[in-house]
Amino acid sequence: MQKSTLKRGLQLLSYAGNYGWAVVGVVISVLMSTVFVLLPPWLIRYGIDNLIIGEKPEFLWLLGLALVGITLLKGVVDFAKRYGAEYIAQRIIHDVRSQLYDHLNQLSFSFYDSARTGDIMSRITADTDALRKFLSKVSVYVSGNILTIIGILAVMIFWNLQLALLYLIMVPLMVYGMFKYSTQVRPMFRRVRCKFSNLTEIIQEDLNGIESIKLFGQEKKEKEDFIQENQEYVNTRIETAQTSALWMPYVNFLVGLGSSLVIWYGGRLVISGEISFGMLVGFISYIAMLLRPVRQTGMMINSATQAAAAAERIFDILQMEPEIQEVDNAYELPPVDGRVEYRDVSFSYQQDEEVLTGINLTAKPGQLIAIVGPSGAGKSTLLHLLPRFYDPDQGEILIDGHNIKELTIGSLRSQIGIVLQDTFLFAASIKDNISYGRPEASMEEIIEAAKIAQINDYIQSLPLGYETPVGEEGVNLSGGQKQRLAMARVLLTDPQLLLLDEPTSSLDAETEEQMQQALSEVIKGRTTFIIAHRLWTVERADQILVIDNGRIVEQGSHEELVSADRLYSQLYSRSLSDRLISETAGDKR
Numbered sequence: 001m002q003k004s005t006l007k008r009g010l011q012l013l014s015y016a017g018n019y020g021w022a023v024v025g026v027v028i029s030v031l032m033s034t035v036f037v038l039l040p041p042w043l044i045r046y047g048i049d050n051l052i053i054g055e056k057p058e059f060l061w062l063l064g065l066a067l068v069g070i071t072l073l074k075g076v077v078d079f080a081k082r083y084g085a086e087y088i089a090q091r092i093i094h095d096v097r098s099q100l101y102d103h104l105n106q107l108s109f110s111f112y113d114s115a116r117t118g119d120i121m122s123r124i125t126a127d128t129d130a131l132r133k134f135l136s137k138v139s140v141y142v143s144g145n146i147l148t149i150i151g152i153l154a155v156m157i158f159w160n161l162q163l164a165l166l167y168l169i170m171v172p173l174m175v176y177g178m179f180k181y182s183t184q185v186r187p188m189f190r191r192v193r194c195k196f197s198n199l200t201e202i203i204q205e206d207l208n209g210i211e212s213i214k215l216f217g218q219e220k221k222e223k224e225d226f227i228q229e230n231q232e233y234v235n236t237r238i239e240t241a242q243t244s245a246l247w248m249p250y251v252n253f254l255v256g257l258g259s260s261l262v263i264w265y266g267g268r269l270v271i272s273g274e275i276s277f278g279m280l281v282g283f284i285s286y287i288a289m290l291l292r293p294v295r296q297t298g299m300m301i302n303s304a305t306q307a308a309a310a311a312e313r314i315f316d317i318l319q320m321e322p323e324i325q326e327v328d329n330a331y332e333l334p335p336v337d338g339r340v341e342y343r344d345v346s347f348s349y350q351q352d353e354e355v356l357t358g359i360n361l362t363a364k365p366g367q368l369i370a371i372v373g374p375s376g377a378g379k380s381t382l383l384h385l386l387p388r389f390y391d392p393d394q395g396e397i398l399i400d401g402h403n404i405k406e407l408t409i410g411s412l413r414s415q416i417g418i419v420l421q422d423t424f425l426f427a428a429s430i431k432d433n434i435s436y437g438r439p440e441a442s443m444e445e446i447i448e449a450a451k452i453a454q455i456n457d458y459i460q461s462l463p464l465g466y467e468t469p470v471g472e473e474g475v476n477l478s479g480g481q482k483q484r485l486a487m488a489r490v491l492l493t494d495p496q497l498l499l500l501d502e503p504t505s506s507l508d509a510e511t512e513e514q515m516q517q518a519l520s521e522v523i524k525g526r527t528t529f530i531i532a533h534r535l536w537t538v539e540r541a542d543q544i545l546v547i548d549n550g551r552i553v554e555q556g557s558h559e560e561l562v563s564a565d566r567l568y569s570q571l572y573s574r575s576l577s578d579r580l581i582s583e584t585a586g587d588k589r
């Protein structure tokens with residue numbers, strides 16, 4: 001057994017510890033069930049030797065009654081065993097799934113940058129289900145079967161060593177077969193699960209990117225990719241089934257061989273009077289009984305290996321440490337005035353590829369800081385360091401003199417409002433989306449925020465108003481409407497620090513004008529960082545930082561930077577001519 005499998009097994013056992021009494025109940029029922037399996041051949045041997053051959057027909061009904069009684073009792077303990085195992089399995093999987101979900105929430109952005117959504121989904125759903133099957137069925141069946149095999153062998157040895165030894169020759173062959181089978185099948189199941197993840201990933205990606213697929217007419221190519229992945233999954237499954245299917249004939253052969261040997265040699269022992277006829281019948285019954293547990297155990301190696309592969313994938317995630325962590329004595333950030341300092345901050349997503357280098361900046365409380373620069377210069381990254389989506393490799397960031405690394409993450413983020421380039425809305429009502437960060441907000445406050453974000457009139461015009469669902473079953477909002485909704489959502493939390501990543505990028509000229517007015521209201525008294533490509537929108541900023549290639553290359557007011565006649569002034573002129581062109585195009589239309 002691999003070390004990692006053992007470790008995963010122990011980890012699972014630690015979950016079972018929470019349901020101690022149920023586990024004890026299941027263990028007792030497995031033991032009792034095994035005893036009830038072992039009893040009938042013993043009774044049959046006794047009946048044949050003492051009641052049939054011993055000619056005591058008046059007691060035969062008692063034998064029948066005992067056999068029926070055993071069946072009934074076995075039915076009761078089997079019920080307890082199955083119900084208990086399912087109960088424990090469901091509880092454990094509930095805990096694992098919740099922990100997994102919780103952990104995924106805690107993992108940092110860096111994890112999601114490289115993680116594939118389909119893969120994560122299949123770990124939460126298919127992998128936890130494989131584990132549930134193992135816990136509810138495989139673990140009890142396999143332990144019951146192993147106990148039965150050991151019990152049968154023990155009774156055989158107790159009855160007659162020679163006959164038992166004859167049969168025991170088969171055991172190494174069985175163990176060898178089982179070992180061979182499991183080592184072959186195990187990596188196959190790992191591959192099956194990976195292929196399944198790939199398939200989920202493709203479906204997920206195609207559904208998310210359906211617009212781009214249709215726009216670029218790539219349906220055929222995507223279909224071919226899907227067919228290929230689907231085929232590979234099926235091939236892997238079939239290959240695995242082929243290997244597993246060899247197991248049954250192998251076991252059948254061994255059991256058949258064992259029975260023949262016992263009848264051949266045992267028959268001689270009966271004739272020579274060394275064992276009774278009842279004992280031979282008992283032996284043969286036990287051998288026939290061995291078939292099921294041995295075969296089942298082999299088959300269950302399938303599920304066990306599937307579960308081992310699934311557990312590995314689940315625990316791989318659970319063991320990942322979130323990159324962004326609070327220090328042990330992290331403290332709450334008190335309400336801030338909004339002074340932000342970056343001191344010699346450098347950052348890279350991947351080693352040796354610095355995205356930000358030696359950033360120094362100071363924003364005084366209530367200032368509007370505009371960040372401009374070419375695409376890919378590092379503007380968004382600069383903002384993402386403030387709420388600790390990522391931590392700098394070097395340097396430090398302070399808010400009102402508090403180093404953000406020493407604060408609790410919740411208290412830090414609660415004072416920062418962010419409107420990102422892409423706005424994500426939940427499948428809930430408009431009202432719930434706006435109040436997402438402050439569910440207790442009153443309707444008046446929600447409407448007020450929506451008014452400032454210039455979206456109230458539109459919402460009121462909808463038949464269901466603020467109760468209108470967003471997304472599939474409700475209204476489909478435009479990019480600009482989404483951004484304004486996101487703005488209202490942030491306003492409602494009344495943050496002292498505002499990070500706006502191109503908040504007006506999806507707006508038309510008219511709405512942008514309105515939004516600009518709204519913005520000047522919104523940012524009053526708050527320290528605001530705003531990224532803008534349309535540079536005329538940030539002329540009024542207190543400071544403009546020009547970022548190029550991860551460095552601040554210019555810094556100052558609009559007038560200062562224009563007269564400096566460097567990168568900013570070039571970008572500004574380009575931005576103005578773009579505006580002119582788009583306005584002329586708009587007029588012509």
Ligand SMILES: Nc1ncnc2c1ncn2[C@@H]1O[C@H](COP(=O)(O)OP(=O)(O)OP(=O)(O)O)[C@@H](O)[C@H]1O
Nearest residue numbers: 113349350355373374375376377378379380381382
């Ligand atoms: N999650 C990420 N993982 C790895 N590299 C990233 C990640 N996000 C951004 N980058 C890289 O870091 C650099 C800076 O990206 P950033 O998004 O900060 O630029 P930007 O100036 O905001 O660009 P834009 O104006 O186009 O939004 C780019 O080269 C980008 O490819």
